[in-house]
Amino acid sequence: MHLDLDPEQREFRDEVRTWLEENVPAGPLPPVTDQASLTERKAWERQLFDAGFAAVHWPTEHGGRGMDPLGTAIFYDEYLRADCPPRLNRLGLGLAGPTLIDLGTSSQQTRWLRNILSSDEIWCQGFSEPEAGSDLAGVRTRGEVSEEGILVNGQKIWTSHSLFADWMFALVRTDPDSTRHSGLTFLMVDMHDPGVEVRPIRQLNDVREFSEVFLTDVRVPRDNVVSEIGKGWKVAMTTLFHERGSSLNTAAHFRVMLTELIEALPPTLRQDSRVLTDIGRLYEEIEAYRYMTLRTLSELSFGSPVGPQASMGKLWWSELQVRLFELGLEALGPLAEAVDDPTLSNGLQNWRQRYWLARAALIYAGSNEIQRNIIAERVLGLPKGLPSAV
Numbered sequence: 001m002h003l004d005l006d007p008e009q010r011e012f013r014d015e016v017r018t019w020l021e022e023n024v025p026a027g028p029l030p031p032v033t034d035q036a037s038l039t040e041r042k043a044w045e046r047q048l049f050d051a052g053f054a055a056v057h058w059p060t061e062h063g064g065r066g067m068d069p070l071g072t073a074i075f076y077d078e079y080l081r082a083d084c085p086p087r088l089n090r091l092g093l094g095l096a097g098p099t100l101i102d103l104g105t106s107s108q109q110t111r112w113l114r115n116i117l118s119s120d121e122i123w124c125q126g127f128s129e130p131e132a133g134s135d136l137a138g139v140r141t142r143g144e145v146s147e148e149g150i151l152v153n154g155q156k157i158w159t160s161h162s163l164f165a166d167w168m169f170a171l172v173r174t175d176p177d178s179t180r181h182s183g184l185t186f187l188m189v190d191m192h193d194p195g196v197e198v199r200p201i202r203q204l205n206d207v208r209e210f211s212e213v214f215l216t217d218v219r220v221p222r223d224n225v226v227s228e229i230g231k232g233w234k235v236a237m238t239t240l241f242h243e244r245g246s247s248l249n250t251a252a253h254f255r256v257m258l259t260e261l262i263e264a265l266p267p268t269l270r271q272d273s274r275v276l277t278d279i280g281r282l283y284e285e286i287e288a289y290r291y292m293t294l295r296t297l298s299e300l301s302f303g304s305p306v307g308p309q310a311s312m313g314k315l316w317w318s319e320l321q322v323r324l325f326e327l328g329l330e331a332l333g334p335l336a337e338a339v340d341d342p343t344l345s346n347g348l349q350n351w352r353q354r355y356w357l358a359r360a361a362l363i364y365a366g367s368n369e370i371q372r373n374i375i376a377e378r379v380l381g382l383p384k385g386l387p388s389a390v
């Protein structure tokens, strides 16, 4: 297990740190609500692209830095430490791009990879449907295959970034007689097709980050199919493999948040033994998570596949994050309700809204109940289903 950085990793960390110090935007960038905010967010992504930092985990031949999981974590540690804006095209950079690198044809790679890297084209993920969430094999959106291409009809839901995305990678059922994992096809849908209708969903935190996406007679050329027609499940598993690998959140982020919170504590709460105990416990959990992540990253960097440890990591950081935000609600008091308050540091902005977003992490990227099932079955060796009396 790596505990210290080697000289090459230190050099990379220093390069990233220096560049970020000189370039990070002064204040938080706005969420995307209109063309102006989209342009502003894209400009930051463009800066990262020009500096060669758009996707350090991508192979060098596709414009990345060829970093292993540890190198990638070094980058994101620095990124979060420098208080940089959330990545705009994370579904393109983290999921669509790596899937195309693994399984796309060279003409598909030429068509899409560069524009993903530069964020000239933004991507969304069209997996979930009203009847297919945790059980993804329940996908019912239909794809009618003909010589010309695939005619897609159906509905996706909870599709993050679909309001401003240019492309969606989607799973559709192309064999009407199939059930479950067979007969599915993975394809790229042009979000500007007139048959695509995006209806935003207003979230608890008052943001419209995801939407329902209705697909009516959307014509998808055969060239937009990744792998083969009917082999979509295998492609989707490749995508989810990348999602599980990239859903490891960095401990540095939580350390920074906790430190800022401690600094923001009003004097009365600084003397409160219960609050101090909570802070101590969170600190302990963050450190434990740091070591857990280092172990996982070391294993991944030595070539081990993403296994159930990714589920343990996701479970740990998402629940830790909620507890951190709960402590913050108490510590910040009325300030937690403030939106874009200039007296607060970037890290303490919009606390209540971000608390709700933290709760969503218990659901997305595989709900925590599903992660617990994986741990129960693959780590603890428990049977798949327990009798209801137990």
Ligand SMILES: Cc1cc2nc3c(=O)[nH]c(=O)nc-3n(C[C@H](O)[C@H](O)[C@H](O)COP(=O)(O)OP(=O)(O)OC[C@H]3O[C@@H](n4cnc5c(N)ncnc54)[C@H](O)[C@@H]3O)c2cc1C
Pocket (backbone or CB within 6 Å): 124, 125, 126, 127, 128, 129, 130, 132, 133, 134, 135, 157, 158, 159, 160, 161, 210, 360, 361, 363, 364, 365, 366, 367, 368, 369, 370, 373
């Ligand atoms: C903020 C956010 C962003 C999202 N973005 C996207 C996106 O961009 N693209 C996309 O495709 N999807 C996205 N999703 C959808 C997400 O992947 C699904 O919500 C998730 O997979 C759960 O599916 P579901 O909502 O249909 O719930 P269900 O699968 O219906 O589950 C309902 C409840 O039952 C539990 N449950 C289900 N099965 C089991 C089981 N076998 N054992 C124990 N408990 C179980 C679940 O944990 C959950 O609590 C997003 C979700 C959120 C919250």
